[in-house]
Amino acid sequence: xxxxxxxxxxxxxxxxxxxxxxxxLCAFLSILTTVAxxxxxxxxxxxxxxxxxxxxxxxxxxxTPENEVYGVWPLISGTLIITLGSALIALPxxxxxxxxxxxxxxxxxxxxLKPALEVLAGVPTVVYGYFALVYITPVLDRIxxxxxxxxxxxxxxxxxxxxxxxxxxxxxxxxxxxxSLRQASYGLGATNFTVSTSVVVPSALSGILSSYILAxxxxxxxxxxxxxxxxxTSRMIDLTDPGGxxxxxxxxMTAAMVQIGASxxxxxxxxxxxLFAVGLTLFVITFAMNxxxxxxxxxxxxxxR
Amino acid sequence: xxxxxxxxxxxxASESNFGxxxxxxxxxxxxxxxxxxxxxxxxxxxLLLNVLVDALALFEPxxxxxxxxxFLTNPPSFSDPYDAGFFPAIVGSIALMIVIALIxxxxxxxxxxxxxxxxxxxxxxxxxxxNIANLAGVPSVVYGLLGLGxxxxxxxxxxxxxxxxxxxxxxxxLPIVIISAQEAIRxxxxSQRQASYGMGATKWxxxxxxxLPRAMPGILTGTILAxxxxxxxxxxxxxxGAPTAVFxxxxxxxxxxxxxxxxxxxxxxxxEMEFQYGVVAAGVVTLLVILLSINxxxxxxxxxxxxxxxx
Numbered sequence: 001x002x003x004x005x006x007x008x009x010x011x012x013x014x015x016x017x018x019x020x021x022x023x024x025l026c027a028f029l030s031i032l033t034t035v036a037x038x039x040x041x042x043x044x045x046x047x048x049x050x051x052x053x054x055x056x057x058x059x060x061x062x063x064t065p066e067n068e069v070y071g072v073w074p075l076i077s078g079t080l081i082i083t084l085g086s087a088l089i090a091l092p093x094x095x096x097x098x099x100x101x102x103x104x105x106x107x108x109x110x111x112x113l114k115p116a117l118e119v120l121a122g123v124p125t126v127v128y129g130y131f132a133l134v135y136i137t138p139v140l141d142r143i144x145x146x147x148x149x150x151x152x153x154x155x156x157x158x159x160x161x162x163x164x165x166x167x168x169x170x171x172x173x174x175x176x177x178x179x180s181l182r183q184a185s186y187g188l189g190a191t192n193f194t195v196s197t198s199v200v201v202p203s204a205l206s207g208i209l210s211s212y213i214l215a216x217x218x219x220x221x222x223x224x225x226x227x228x229x230x231x232x233t234s235r236m237i238d239l240t241d242p243g244g245x246x247x248x249x250x251x252x253m254t255a256a257m258v259q260i261g262a263s264x265x266x267x268x269x270x271x272x273x274x275l276f277a278v279g280l281t282l283f284v285i286t287f288a289m290n291x292x293x294x295x296x297x298x299x300x301x302x303x304x305r
Numbered sequence: 306x307x308x309x310x311x312x313x314x315x316x317x318a319s320e321s322n323f324g325x326x327x328x329x330x331x332x333x334x335x336x337x338x339x340x341x342x343x344x345x346x347x348x349x350x351x352l353l354l355n356v357l358v359d360a361l362a363l364f365e366p367x368x369x370x371x372x373x374x375x376f377l378t379n380p381p382s383f384s385d386p387y388d389a390g391f392f393p394a395i396v397g398s399i400a401l402m403i404v405i406a407l408i409x410x411x412x413x414x415x416x417x418x419x420x421x422x423x424x425x426x427x428x429x430x431x432x433x434x435x436n437i438a439n440l441a442g443v444p445s446v447v448y449g450l451l452g453l454g455x456x457x458x459x460x461x462x463x464x465x466x467x468x469x470x471x472x473x474x475x476x477x478x479l480p481i482v483i484i485s486a487q488e489a490i491r492x493x494x495x496s497q498r499q500a501s502y503g504m505g506a507t508k509w510x511x512x513x514x515x516x517l518p519r520a521m522p523g524i525l526t527g528t529i530l531a532x533x534x535x536x537x538x539x540x541x542x543x544x545x546g547a548p549t550a551v552f553x554x555x556x557x558x559x560x561x562x563x564x565x566x567x568x569x570x571x572x573x574x575x576x577e578m579e580f581q582y583g584v585v586a587a588g589v590v591t592l593l594v595i596l597l598s599i600n601x602x603x604x605x606x607x608x609x610x611x612x613x614x615x616x
Contacts, residue, residue, distance in 0.1 A: 016507050016508055023422075023423060030479070031436055033451075034439070093341045093345065096340075100338035122530075125537070126539040126569050127592065131352045191330070218442070221443070228570070290438070290443075293442075
């Protein structure tokens, strides 16, 4: 509020004061939520690390909770493969989409395309998981030696889901590029293509980068698509075998959590507590990425406003 | 941003040899970006068409449509696909949505009012704002763990109950509700606040009589869209131990509930083709139709409001 505060706190605004306290509590609830997330994750994770050494957890290459072996790397490598696969789809398509919306589309077309793209992010992920399992896998199976559960269909589906995250944030960044830069470039005889790729994209780079990081963070935390379509085979990914990476079943961190969460293990078992150790790992990774994305995007805002 | 003609004019003017060559590339690039913009939309449209065809058994005359009255009113089944129904899951989802709306609406709007109208632009406010943005990016499965640890473990409200599910998913969508309510409040012109103060109104009176009525359509739109997201969430429900099958409708806050996405998830596991391509497809179509209706309500509110403002 830029206005001088002419309001005086008389008796009639005692109610107003009470409401102010309530509003402030609502806002502080968000901080409380973060604290609660960290506390609940740590509480059981600490118990878990008393039973399983953190060294074993963070360096182990076998994840078989039923044999009490808890090495998180198969889950992390599974997560990375899905993230890589979805990035290969979403990052270029999202960027090109943003260029179209910002540099080529007429206002009318943009008005139709933007909401249509938002629908992609609004479809429940359980539905996407089902689509990947029963429609995408059988189609791909005709050309590739695919397993029923595989990283490829899951990656494609996750990729399509995160396209709007890339395109909408990137488009915001491109729209923030001052028109004078474009005009100067046209004045030198540049085409739309040159202006887009040599002026607009480099100028909006921090915003584009920020959208990429955010989208990757979403892909890492995506749960239902991978739990349904990628399967539950925890294995270390062999980077020298690009076929095997995508064509077979993998287990991500989130899918492992769903597997334990959907089983009947409760209470004091180490397997139950491993949920919170994996959850903590996932939370730290995604939280760090979201912070970095926020920090990177704040840079383009400062430059052009 | 400049208009289309402004941008292409300089190109048209340069009809040199150099200009023609790079225009080919330019046109190709234009089509490439358009194709990219359509990839996701077309893929989703094809998948939706597929699931609709399967749910209605359009090309399989030997089956009657899976999506029928019996499906919508029967309890679920895991052995007989012809007997399987969606009723408890539909009622569970609607009950869950009501609980979530009752929790998130006052809390989300309250937080937005505080941040927009009361908070000074200091370090603490920026910290809260950054925190809300980050909470919006926390994976939903982690919120499920929060619900499991806090509401089931610490407060002992019980596995998979309506109340625990409501609290958990509420915390999940709260950041989205706050952010959209903030935008709605920010769009109320400052002149209206000044006018209200000029009439001698207190801050609270200004908020209640001027800002909230003006911002309400925007707040409602954002909240309804967030509720749409809430009923699609599955992972948090799995984490808090929502049961894989519920055969009756919930009758209290402490009833165990199922929800549409949860029921779809458990059916999708069945190996039989009748489940995979029939029952699950019918469930998916039902969920999407309900979601679409919810989102249409939000869009209707937004359009009505925009038209009023435009006059």
